[in-house]
Amino acid sequence: MLIRLAASARNGWRQLTSMRTALMLLFLLALAAIPGSVLPQRSVSIEEVNAYFVERPDLAPVLDRLGGFDVYGSPWFSAIYLLLFVSLVGCVVPRLRDHLRSLRRAPVDAPRRLSRLPQHADQLAYSAPPAAAAEALRAGLRSRRWRAVVRGADAGPVTVSAEKGYLKETGNLLMHFAMLAVLVGVALGATLGWHGNTLVVAGPDHRFCNVLQQYDEFGLGTRAGAGSLPPFCFTLTDFDAEFTEGGQPTAFLAHGEVSEGGGDPRPVEFTVNSPLRLDGASVYLLGNGYAPVLRYTDRFGETQTSTTPFLPSDPQGTAQGVATFPDANVDPAGGGERDPSLQVAFQGLYLPTAPAEGPLVGSVHPEERAPTLFLQAFRGDLGIDSGTPQSVLELNQAQLDSGELAPVGEAVFLAPGETMTLADETTVEFVGTQRWVTISVRHDPGQPVALVGIGLLLAGLVGSLVGRRRRVWFRVTADPATPGHSLVEAAGLPRSDYSGFATEFSHLLAALPLTPIPDSELQPAGRST
Amino acid sequence: MAGLSDTFVVVAVLAYLVAMIGHAAEYAFGTRGAVARAAALVPSGGPLPGADPEPGSPPQPGGGRAALIGRGAVAMLVVGVAAHAVAVLTRGLAAERVPWGNMYEFVLSASLVGSVAWLFVLRRWPATRHLGLYVALANVVLLGIAGLWLYVPVGPLVAALNSYWLVIHVAAAALSSGIFLVGFVAAAMYLIKTGYDERGKRGFPYTLAPRLPGAETLERLSFRLHAFGFPIWTFAALIAGPIWAEAAWGRYWGWDPKEVWAFISWVVYAAYLHARATPSVKRTTAAWLAVAGWVTMLMNLFGVNLLFEGLHSYAGL
Numbered sequence: 141m142l143i144r145l146a147a148s149a150r151n152g153w154r155q156l157t158s159m160r161t162a163l164m165l166l167f168l169l170a171l172a173a174i175p176g177s178v179l180p181q182r183s184v185s186i187e188e189v190n191a192y193f194v195e196r197p198d199l200a201p202v203l204d205r206l207g208g209f210d211v212y213g214s215p216w217f218s219a220i221y222l223l224l225f226v227s228l229v230g231c232v233v234p235r236l237r238d239h240l241r242s243l244r245r246a247p248v249d250a251p252r253r254l255s256r257l258p259q260h261a262d263q264l265a266y267s268a269p270p271a272a273a274a275e276a277l278r279a280g281l282r283s284r285r286w287r288a289v290v291r292g293a294d295a296g297p298v299t300v301s302a303e304k305g306y307l308k309e310t311g312n313l314l315m316h317f318a319m320l321a322v323l324v325g326v327a328l329g330a331t332l333g334w335h336g337n338t339l340v341v342a343g344p345d346h347r348f349c350n351v352l353q354q355y356d357e358f359g360l361g362t363r364a365g366a367g368s369l370p371p372f373c374f375t376l377t378d379f380d381a382e383f384t385e386g387g388q389p390t391a392f393l394a395h396g397e398v399s400e401g402g403g404d405p406r407p408v409e410f411t412v413n414s415p416l417r418l419d420g421a422s423v424y425l426l427g428n429g430y431a432p433v434l435r436y437t438d439r440f441g442e443t444q445t446s447t448t449p450f451l452p453s454d455p456q457g458t459a460q461g462v463a464t465f466p467d468a469n470v471d472p473a474g475g476g477e478r479d480p481s482l483q484v485a486f487q488g489l490y491l492p493t494a495p496a497e498g499p500l501v502g503s504v505h506p507e508e509r510a511p512t513l514f515l516q517a518f519r520g521d522l523g524i525d526s527g528t529p530q531s532v533l534e535l536n537q538a539q540l541d542s543g544e545l546a547p548v549g550e551a552v553f554l555a556p557g558e559t560m561t562l563a564d565e566t567t568v569e570f571v572g573t574q575r576w577v578t579i580s581v582r583h584d585p586g587q588p589v590a591l592v593g594i595g596l597l598l599a600g601l602v603g604s605l606v607g608r609r610r611r612v613w614f615r616v617t618a619d620p621a622t623p624g625h626s627l628v629e630a631a632g633l634p635r636s637d638y639s640g641f642a643t644e645f646s647h648l649l650a651a652l653p654l655t656p657i658p659d660s661e662l663q664p665a666g667r668s669t
Numbered sequence: 670m671a672g673l674s675d676t677f678v679v680v681a682v683l684a685y686l687v688a689m690i691g692h693a694a695e696y697a698f699g700t701r702g703a704v705a706r707a708a709a710l711v712p713s714g715g716p717l718p719g720a721d722p723e724p725g726s727p728p729q730p731g732g733g734r735a736a737l738i739g740r741g742a743v744a745m746l747v748v749g750v751a752a753h754a755v756a757v758l759t760r761g762l763a764a765e766r767v768p769w770g771n772m773y774e775f776v777l778s779a780s781l782v783g784s785v786a787w788l789f790v791l792r793r794w795p796a797t798r799h800l801g802l803y804v805a806l807a808n809v810v811l812l813g814i815a816g817l818w819l820y821v822p823v824g825p826l827v828a829a830l831n832s833y834w835l836v837i838h839v840a841a842a843a844l845s846s847g848i849f850l851v852g853f854v855a856a857a858m859y860l861i862k863t864g865y866d867e868r869g870k871r872g873f874p875y876t877l878a879p880r881l882p883g884a885e886t887l888e889r890l891s892f893r894l895h896a897f898g899f900p901i902w903t904f905a906a907l908i909a910g911p912i913w914a915e916a917a918w919g920r921y922w923g924w925d926p927k928e929v930w931a932f933i934s935w936v937v938y939a940a941y942l943h944a945r946a947t948p949s950v951k952r953t954t955a956a957w958l959a960v961a962g963w964v965t966m967l968m969n970l971f972g973v974n975l976l977f978e979g980l981h982s983y984a985g986l
Contacts, residue, residue: 159947166940170933170965177929177977184924212924326922335919389828413832413917424919582919590921591912598903605896639889 156223157230165224172220176211179203183210225323232316239309246289247303250613250631259612259632259645264654266626270616273626274298277614280652286612300614308636311603318596325590331363333584339449341431341576342376346447349373350421350581368583370420372400377407379428379575387456387506394425394577420583427452427578429459432490432513433571438469439482439564449576450490451533457492457506462535466522469566480521485535485545486568489514500553513554513570517562520545609635612648628654670763671823677756678777678816684749685808691742692802696880698735739798743791746801749808750784757781763823769839770826772974773819779970780811782847786894790851794890796882803854834913841905845898846966849938852894853963856956859887863953888952892945895959899938906931926977930969937962 155161180188189209193200207214254260266273274290281288281302288302336355340348348354350369360368378395392412397405400419410416416423431449438444450461462485469482493505494512521544523536539545552560554570561567612632619625630649634641757777761768769778787804790797826835858881864870865878881887910931911921922928941958944950 159943160949163940163943163947163950166936166943170936170940173929173933173936176924177926177973181924384825386824388824390825391831392828412828413834413913415916415919422919424917580919584920587915587921591908594908594911598900598908601903602900605900637892 153230156227159231162224162227162231165220165227169220169224172217173211175208179208179211181209181211183212225320228316228319232313235309236313236317239306239313243306247287247301247611249291249301250299250615254613254615254629254631257613257631257633259642260630261645261649262627262629263657264628264630264649265619265657266616266628266654267624268626269624270298270618270626273628274300274614274616277616277628277652277654278302281612284648284651298616300616301611302613303609303611305607305609305636307603308607308609309604311600311605311607313600315597315600315604318593318600321593321596322590323593325586325588325593328586328589329361329584330586331361332368333361333582333586334364334368335359335580335582336369337426337578337580339576339578340374340376341447341449342379342574343447344375347373347375348579355581370400370418370583371402372398372418372421373405374398374408374423374579375405376575376577379577381428381506383506385505387504389506392425392428394428421581422583424580424582425577426580429576430457430490430492430508430511430573431576432461432463432488432573434463434486435569435571436465436468436484437567437569438465438484439566440469440472442468442470442472444468445571447574450488452506454502455506456503458503459490459492460488461490461533462487464522464524466524481519481544483520483522483545484566485518485522487516487518487535490573494553508573511556511573514551515554515560515568515570516551517548517560517568518545519548519562519564607636608638608641610638610641610644611635612645627657630654670759674756674760674763674823677752677759678812681749681752681756682809682812682816684745684752685805685812688742688745688749689802689805689809691738691745692799692805695735695739695742696799696802698738742801742805743798746784746805747788749805750781750788753777753781753784753808753812760823764825766826767836767840769843770824770830770835771819771821773815773821775839775843776811776815776819776970779843779846779850780808780815782844783850784808784847786847786851790855790890790894794882794886796886797855797890799877799880800854800858804851807850807854829917832913832917834909834916838905838909838913841901841909845902845905846970848894848898848901849963849966852891852898853959855887855891855894856959856963858882859884859891859956860953860960862887888956891956891959895938895941895945895962899942902935902938906935926973927969930965930973934962934965934969937965 180192182189192209203209207216211217251257255262266276268276271290274292277300278288278290281300286302286304287306288300290298290300292298336352336358338348338355338357340346350372352358352366352369375397376394377397380391380393380395381389382391383389394410396408396410396416398408398416398418399405408416410423410425412425415425429450429452431447433445433447435443435445444465444467446463446465448461448463450459452459464486465484467478468484470476470478491500491503491510491512491514492507493503493509494500495502495504496510500512500514518535518540521539523539523545535545549563554560556570556572559567559569610632612630615629616626617629619627632641632645632648757768757774760774760777764770769775784804787801791801858877861874862878862881862884865875866884906928910928914923914928915921937958941955941962944955944958945952
């Protein structure tokens with residue numbers, strides 16, 4: 141029973157490590173990767189996944205259970221590549237053992253009949269006794285970087301065995317082991333890496349510090365925690381963007397100040413394709429926009445200022461947002477209690493460049509050439525005290541529906557510095573705008589490992605494609621006709637697909653100090669054996 | 670300069686079109702010539718029509734007019750490649766950057782690599798001349814698609830592409846794509862040849878087989894090209910791409926649709942090389958893998974940009 145079990149296990153292992161299985165698994169891996177490009181993926185865009193759930197409420201949960209929105213972390217995808225790697229290890233470890241052995245061992249002895257090999261030449265002569273001739277051949281081969289060994293004594297025939305092209309197998313093994321290194325690098329990133337995304341408005345009031353609470357969204361590796369984040373703070377001081385006349389962006393540059401580990405702030409710059417490299421973290425520029433600054437003066441004469449990032453909705457910089465003043469119109473005499481019916485909000489559309497004529501529905505250029513803010517005031521209960529989470533970009537729809545939050549007056553267009561007066565004599569001034577950027581802060585300790593791994597993979601791949609394993613043998617016998625001279629028979633065998641071997645073989649023979657024996661000399665002596 | 674580039678694209682398309690017609694005419698006249706030759710040769714025990722010419726030997730003489738047309742077609746193809754090269758060059762000069770900043774330019778550059786690779790193949794293996802019909806056809810179709818649907822006026826790079834990795838990553842991708850294209854043509858011709866010779870297939874496209882070089886020549890050519898293209902593709906998709914992605918997006922690999930399909934192509938071509946190196950796997954199976962590899966490359970070039978939304982879509986496409 142146990143023996144049968146062991147036998148079937150051995151058989152299964154042999155199956156798994158066979159090339160046929162590896163090919164099948166490679167093909168399966170390619171097929172299994174396809175759904176990840178068709179279906180939205182959580183790791184790429186959670187918004188698109190959510191949108192898919194809304195669009196296909198019946199299909200989405202089924203796909204979700206099958207791992208359709210997380211293909212590359214799904215059990216079936218993992219099963220394929222893990223099996224592939226097990227198969228790979230099972231294939232290359234014995235090969236590594238064999239290869240190391242063959243590197244230490246002398247090239248194999250000459251086969252009995254050299255004439256049966258693909259390349260063959262006899263009737264070659266050497267003007268020295270067999271032992272010396274063999275030694276000279278070995279030296280000649282060595283100088284051409286063949287591994288060569290001499291076998292036999294002067295009494296019998298002396299053979300020289302030589303082999304070249306170990307690079308092929310070395311490269312092949314290197315390539316496959318490098319793949320394991322890449323896997324280790326990826327695993328390191330998944331366990332110890334972390335990232336977070338956030339929006340930073342320009343100015344010292346909006347300083348960002350690297351703690352989880354300050355991120356809008358973050359992801360931690362399975363073994364990473366709050367302690368993995370290196371302490372640093374970043375202030376955006378300025379942001380430059382260049383555009384073509386058509387509004388296509390050509391260059392971005394974020395200017396800021398960074399203090400690492402409580403050190404003094406130092407000026408920094410970073411841009412798309414050129415992230416800010418800090419100790420233990422990199423900061424990537426993802427997006428940018430304008431944050432209109434609104435100053436609201438309420439019915440008690442209290443002034444509040446809000447800087448609200450507006451999100452661009454088209455390439456020309458047209459942006460939307462909502463500025464809220466939940467603490468507006470709080471009676472200073474009433475003990476500072478919020479009056480829910482008198483909270484104020486403004487819904488706005490910001491045009492960095494309003495068109496000179498025509499309807500002011502959209503910006504015509506992303507630069508601030510004719511900034512205009514289209515503002516609608518709302519008054520009432522903002523609904524932010526109810527405890528339900530809500531968007532900071534939109535007004536609470538439930539409150540609008542119930543009428544507890546209602547528009548006040550007509551919407552107006554404001555240029556920077558202009559003020560709008562509401563019906564209750566309160567005012568709102570459009571002070572101007574601040575720049576904001578969205579950044580991604582990331583660290584992946586597996587990156588160098590994966591890079592070295594893939595570099596070695598390429599080096600090994602080139603070696604295995606360029607390298608050609610081949611063997612040559614020389615059998616040297618004493619020349620019975622001319623004492624002190626030898627007769628040499630040579631043969632060669634390419635061990636991999638190598639169409640140029642015949643040429644190399646003849647060049648090798650020509651380069652070694654061998655002289656073909658003219659036919660006229662051969663005939664009388666009858667040395668055909 | 671930009672207008673010059675557009676003009677040369679038109680010249681290139683016209684030249685490829687004439688080359689295509691020339692090659693087609695050579696097929697037509699050549700067949701008649703071959704039939705006539707067969708009639709003349711059979712009694713004297715000469716080679717049958719369709720017998721493989723020796724690998725690397727010039728095409729069989731005969732059908733003098735056909736051969737003349739064939740040589741004319743090759744000359745026209747060279748003119749097309751030259752005009753194509755000028756179009757790419759002037760496009761780059763007009764934009765003052767590398768000429769692969771959007772999909773139109775990428776198709777223009779990648780197809781040029783394919784054409785140039787074909788000229789090298791033609792020089793090395795003149796017997797494969799007849800395949801020029803397909804090279805010319807592929808170029809007419811690709812340049813036609815580029816000109817009609819993908820065209821964008823010359824402009825500066827979008828900020829996201831403003832990196833020297835654009836030169837390295839995209840050049841390597843275009844180079845390997847061009848090489849894989851010619852490798853695919855050789856693999857497909859090998860399948861046609863073996864289908865005709867060994868399985869007795871006689872329908873289209875197997876009717877082309879008698880005019881093709883020997884199966885072994887085609888198979889070896891296909892392998893050489895794939896073995897040459899694969900490390901370049903590895904560099905483009907798995908080294909240069911991830912290094913740039915790390916600098917641009919913060920992660921070296923994120924399963925963006927283009928990355929997914931680049932990975933799929935890599936896996937399929939890796940399977941081809943494994944199949945080719947395994948004696949127990951039939952050469953035709955390997956050739957089918959090469960064909961599948963090219964299908965994934967096409968999917969990546971057109972399908973991903975047109976069907977999916979991802980990080981690799983810019984400038985409208």
